[in-house]
Amino acid sequence: MPLTIDENRSLWAARAAPRAALPALKEAMECDVVIVGGGFTGMSTAYHLAQRHPEKRIVLCEAKRVANGGSGRNGGLMLNWVNGVEPGDPGRAANIWRATKEGIDLVEGIIRDNGLDVRWRRDGTLSVHTRISGAEEAAREVAALRAEGLPLQFLDRSALPSRLRLEGTMGAVYDPTSGHLDGVSYLEALLPVLTRMGVQVFEGTPVTKIEEGTVCTVTTPGGSVKAAALVLATNAYTPQLGYFRDRLFPLFAHVISTERRSAGDWAQRGWSPQIAGFDDDLDRVAYGCMTQDGEVVFGGGHNSAYGYHFGGKTTWAGEADYASVHQRFLQYMPEAADVPVAHHWTGPVCLSWNRICAMGVRGAAKNVYYALGYSGHGVTLANLAGKVLADLYDHTDSRWKGLPFYQGEMAWIPPEPARWLGYHVVTRLTGKTPRKRGVKH
Numbered sequence: 001m002p003l004t005i006d007e008n009r010s011l012w013a014a015r016a017a018p019r020a021a022l023p024a025l026k027e028a029m030e031c032d033v034v035i036v037g038g039g040f041t042g043m044s045t046a047y048h049l050a051q052r053h054p055e056k057r058i059v060l061c062e063a064k065r066v067a068n069g070g071s072g073r074n075g076g077l078m079l080n081w082v083n084g085v086e087p088g089d090p091g092r093a094a095n096i097w098r099a100t101k102e103g104i105d106l107v108e109g110i111i112r113d114n115g116l117d118v119r120w121r122r123d124g125t126l127s128v129h130t131r132i133s134g135a136e137e138a139a140r141e142v143a144a145l146r147a148e149g150l151p152l153q154f155l156d157r158s159a160l161p162s163r164l165r166l167e168g169t170m171g172a173v174y175d176p177t178s179g180h181l182d183g184v185s186y187l188e189a190l191l192p193v194l195t196r197m198g199v200q201v202f203e204g205t206p207v208t209k210i211e212e213g214t215v216c217t218v219t220t221p222g223g224s225v226k227a228a229a230l231v232l233a234t235n236a237y238t239p240q241l242g243y244f245r246d247r248l249f250p251l252f253a254h255v256i257s258t259e260r261r262s263a264g265d266w267a268q269r270g271w272s273p274q275i276a277g278f279d280d281d282l283d284r285v286a287y288g289c290m291t292q293d294g295e296v297v298f299g300g301g302h303n304s305a306y307g308y309h310f311g312g313k314t315t316w317a318g319e320a321d322y323a324s325v326h327q328r329f330l331q332y333m334p335e336a337a338d339v340p341v342a343h344h345w346t347g348p349v350c351l352s353w354n355r356i357c358a359m360g361v362r363g364a365a366k367n368v369y370y371a372l373g374y375s376g377h378g379v380t381l382a383n384l385a386g387k388v389l390a391d392l393y394d395h396t397d398s399r400w401k402g403l404p405f406y407q408g409e410m411a412w413i414p415p416e417p418a419r420w421l422g423y424h425v426v427t428r429l430t431g432k433t434p435r436k437r438g439v440k441h
C-alpha cells in the first residue's frame with residue numbers, strides 16, 4: 001500500500017512520548033524574527049537567538065509538528081565534515097572539521113546545560129572505504145590531519161573492531177567525536193526550553209506566502225506574522241515556498257530499523273557496541289547506526305534506498321523497496337539475518353548539485369536568512385546552522401568566512417522535465433545520483 005509522509009513514522013517518532021500538538025496561529029502578529037520550519041535548523045536558530053536576545057520576540061511556524069521533516073526521520077548519524085567537499089590542504093580541512101565538531105559540541109552543550117532527557121550517544125563512527133586507492137588516500141589524509149591535531153585514526157581491514165566488512169572493505173577512518181542522535185527525542189526535549197525562553201512556537205501552521213521587504217510578512221491559513229527578519233528553515237521543502245527552486249534537489253531516502261537486541265547480542269554478531277555508527281564511500285552512501293537502546297538503523301547503499309518525484313514533491317506517494325534496503329544491510333551484517341526489521345520509513349533529503357550546503361542571508365533588505373541543502377549531513381550541520389545564522393544576524397559572522405557553506409552559491413540544477421529524466425536515466429545506467437564533483441578545500 002502506498003505510504004504518505006504522514007503515515008510513515010520513523011522509529012524516533014514511533015517511540016516518542018505522546019504530546020498534544022501546540023495551537024496553530026490564529027491571529028495577525030508582529031515580532032522581531034519569524035522562523036519557518038521546526039526542524040534542527042529552525043529550532044537551533046530559535047535557541048541561539050533567544051539566548052542572545054531575550055528581549056526579542058521570536059515566532060516559529062511549523063507546518064505540521066516539530067521534527068516532522070528530515071530532523072525526525074533521519075538515520076541518526078551525527079557526523080563531522082561538510083558533504084561535497086573533498087579534503088585538500090590539511091590546514092583548511094582541519095578548520096572545516098573543527099567547525100562541524102562545534103555543531104556536535106553545541107548539541108551536547110544544549111543537552112547538558114538544560115538537563116535534557118535525550119536518546120543519543122557520542123562514542124565515534126567509522127567511515128568505511130571500499131576501494132584500495134580510496135583507503136590509501138584516506139590513510140594519508142588521516143596522517144596529515146593528525147599532524148593538525150585532529151583525533152582521527154585510520155584502521156585497516158584487519159583492525160576493524162567489528163565485522164562491518166562489506167566484501168571489498170579496505171579500511172575505515174574512526175572519528176571518536178561523532179555519534180548518534182534521536183532527532184525527535186532531542187527536538188521534543190528542546191521545545192519546552194524554547195517556550196520558557198519566550199519563543200512562540202505554532203504547530204499546524206504552514207506558511208503559504210512570503211512577502212519580503214524591510215518588514216517581511218508570512219501568511220498562514222489562520223493568520224500572519226510581520227517581522228524585521230525571516231529565517232527559511234525548511235530545507236527540502238524550501239522550493240515549495242518559491243526559493244532556491246533551481247538550486248535544490250529534494251530526494252526521498254528510505255530507512256529500516258531492526259528489533260532491539262542487547263549489546264552482548266550485537267557484539268556476538270560482530271558489531272562492537274562501542275561504535276555508534278558507520279557510513280561508506282559509495283556514491284549511494286550506505287549508513288547505519290546503533291541506537292543506545294540496541295536497534296540498528298540502516299539506509300542507503302543502493303538505488304532502491306532513494307526515490308525522486310517529478311517536480312521535487314515532498315509528499316511521498318509510492319512503494320518504497322524496503323526489502324532491497326534490508327538485503328543491502330545483510331551484505332554488511334549477514335549475522336543479523338535472523339533479527340527482524342521492526343520499522344521502516346522514508347523522508348526528504350535535500351541535495352545541492354555539488355552536495356555542499358549553504359548558510360547565509362539574502363534579499364534586498366538583507367534580512368532573509370537561510371540554511372539548507374545539507375545533502376545527508378544535516379544532523380550536525382543543521383544544528384550548527386542556528387549558531388551561524390545567529391552570528392549573521394548579529395554581524396559577528398567573520399569567523400565563518402571561508403568555510404564552504406558560508407554564503408554558499410549553490411550551482412544551478414536543470415529544471416523539469418530534464419531533472420526528472422536525468423535523475424532516472426543516470427541512476428538506472430550508473431547506480432549513481434547525478435552530481436557535480438566536489439570542491440577541494
Ligand SMILES: Cc1cc2nc3c(=O)[nH]c(=O)nc-3n(C[C@H](O)[C@H](O)[C@H](O)COP(=O)(O)OP(=O)(O)OC[C@H]3O[C@@H](n4cnc5c(N)ncnc54)[C@H](O)[C@@H]3O)c2cc1C
Pocket residue numbers: 036037038039040041042061062063064065066067068069070071072073074075076077078079205206207208233234235236237241253254255287299346347348349350371372374375376377378379380381382
Ligand atoms: C531518511 C533520511 C536519513 C537521513 N540520515 C541522515 C544521517 O544519518 N545523518 C545526517 O547528518 N543527516 C541525515 N539526514 C539529513 C538530515 O536529517 C537533514 O539534513 C536535517 O534534518 C535537516 O534539518 P532541517 O531543520 O533543515 O529540515 P527539516 O528537518 O526537514 O525541517 C523542516 C521543517 O519545515 C517544515 N515546513 C515545511 N514547509 C513549511 C511551511 N511552508 N511552513 C511551515 N513549516 C514548513 C517541515 O514540516 C519540517 O518540520 C537524513 C534525512 C533523511 C530524510
